Amino acid sequence: MKHFFARSIKKFTNRVSPALLAVILAAIISGILLFVPPINGLADNGDFYRSILSNGIYRLHTSYSQYSDYVIPKFGIMQYFNENQVSVLSSQSIFIQIALFLNKLFYSRTIFDIRFMGLVYYLFYLGGIYLLTKALVHPFRKISSYVLGLLIVFIFADSAYTLYFNSFFAEPGMLICMLYLCAAIISLARDVYQKKWTMISLFFVSTVLLITNKQQNAPLALSFIVVAVGLMFLPKFKARKLAVGLGITVVMLAGIGIYESIGSEIVGANSFQTFSHGVLLETGDPTKKIEKGGVDGQFALMRNENYYAKAYTTLDPSSKYVKKHLIDKTGFG
Template sequence: MAAIISGILLFVPPIHGLADNGDFYRSILSNGIYRLPTSYSQYSDFVITKFGIMQYFNENNVSVLSSQTIFIQIALLLNKLFYSRTIFDIRFMGLVYYLFYLGGIYLLTNAFVRPYRKVKSYVMGLLIVFIFADSAYTLYFNSFFAEPGMFILMLYLCASIISLARNIYSRRWPMTFLFFISTILLITNKQQNAPLALSFGVVAIGIMFLPHFRARRMATALGIVLVLMSGVGIYKSIGSEIVGANTFQTFSHGTLLETSDPTKKIERGGVDGQFALMRNENYYSKNYATLDPGSKYVKKHLMDKTGFAWIVRYYAGNLKQFNNLLDVAAKDVTAVQPRAVGNFVRNSGHKPGEQVKYFTVYSSLMGAFFPGKYAFDCLLAIGFIAVYSVGFYLDIKAKRYMGILRFFLIFGLMTVVVFVPIVSIVGDGDADLAKHLFLVPVSLNMSLLMFISDLINHTLWNTEGDEVSE
């Protein structure tokens, strides 16, 4: 079902995807792909399907270190083998993600339904399709955004832990290896993912509790160290231009928002009040900008004064404003499908910037009914952790491991739900919030699926009947 639903969306003409909001250049130039000249704008309104492949020396440095390059290079190879060595078709990008995605859906479904083969297994299968085959997720595949890689790697990461917890496979090392590979690739997929090393480092602790695993515990400990190092490495790789863009947008889309008098507040922080005029402006402005964010004047009088420490001090002195911004983030948690870009190709008969409604029931329901309050998200996280801590305690006493691995997975996913909005607001304000919060709804949906699975299988607090004897 996932293959059919997403295959129609991605490959049946007229194809669908996501238009470029200006971020594609970070991925394509360093991979030898460029925009073909056109008489119309290639941004925001329509999905661009054809790009050029560089035939000569690529003078563009790698602006962003990312594991996304692996997916792009596989797509380039397939494109050159089966289509063209000079023109790149975006559907090859979609095909690569599509194949990896189906593998993730298979592993996740297998982890949730085994060892059961009853009606409830089909209920879980349908729920997985309903949630994770939603077009809000799969539209990303026909694009150069980093999010589809993050989504797919989360499927593999969670499927591997659930498989280990339920003892699905006779050998544990393949799923353990898959977990660490998926985690490291996820963290290095995007610079903003660096803090996730802590969240998934916590998840990995659960693997240490597997029985008859002493010989491999040292390898697991090494894996945890590599996960943490990948977070440090991807953070250190952030270039000065990206740091500048994030600093500027944290100021213009963060500290200047949700306040009636931003001038006085920033002046108390030692910044000239005239910079309040830059409210809501982007570092890469599409239209006229009050001041050039990259100018020496802005760098000297604004950027050099408003670093990370200044932002933290500012929000510490304006907690009400910070809470309002977190509520803004909470409203965007369910906005998986970016609203600022179109999903249709040019000449498809659709308006510029028009959005796909095909198989978006789940994301639409979540967007309509999920409370847009950060406090609710925190209470939900506490609730999930509290519920699964009971199974953790009982399995510790009974020397079982399913509840232990499951607890650490839930705990790690809930840290994503709680802390990613904070990191996003402090790091980039409300600019591109839906994309920055992408892993929050994925984590919530994965936790919800696990909760439903445990309820219908009666394993929420008693996992004894779920383990398969070795």
């Protein structure tokens, strides 16, 4: 019996690597959740319009409320000229356009099934799981390697992450890009592949896609530039330093570009929320605190207020008065 189990385990490890095992388990767990009825996903909290309208998708008139508590499985595909400009610049549009193409090819040219969005993320996600697991366990196929593969599935196949796939939120792209980023860096550090070009290219492509996925990610460019500088010190890599330097420049330009694309309304909302929910809350005497910063002490009355107020507010956050006397006098610092 002991020899039988030993032979069985050996045959299994010869045919199924830890990375492949992780992909199979993640595919089953996430696939059932995303594609087997009843469909699971996340509901629209009002943010979907930022990504769907500029990509030619719109909300259908259904029995669902405007901002439903349930996932919306079907959307309409515009059959006319799309006059909606891009409200938020984001690499998320790449994933949406791929999903739209597949939807029109295999399903419908007028109705968009949210599962095609989930399918696009799902396929990229499984690739990330494979590369990350392989990078962490290479070159071993020990019991500990399979345990690590199971741990990766336990963490990254959690529905807290994968439910986002069946939605128009930008978070799935961030998760997937981080999987590829980490896989690329770890692979380079552990010398998993003989040719380093593939992983270096994957690192820079994933970094740019991550930074441009959400405008809030712009400051991440600084962090990843520091990581990228480390690629300069890879052994036997002197002739390729120029290419790495070019990649670093592209990452920096991506960060600057996505930051500059932020609309004035979004900047105003973020600045106001930072002020009312940050600066004013983190002090015992908010009036004195803001007066030292050159802001009229009366704005302390706006403590804990939202830019988009549900009821009455002390002052209209979007008014010219607030912009002149508050927003223009506060900065990132």
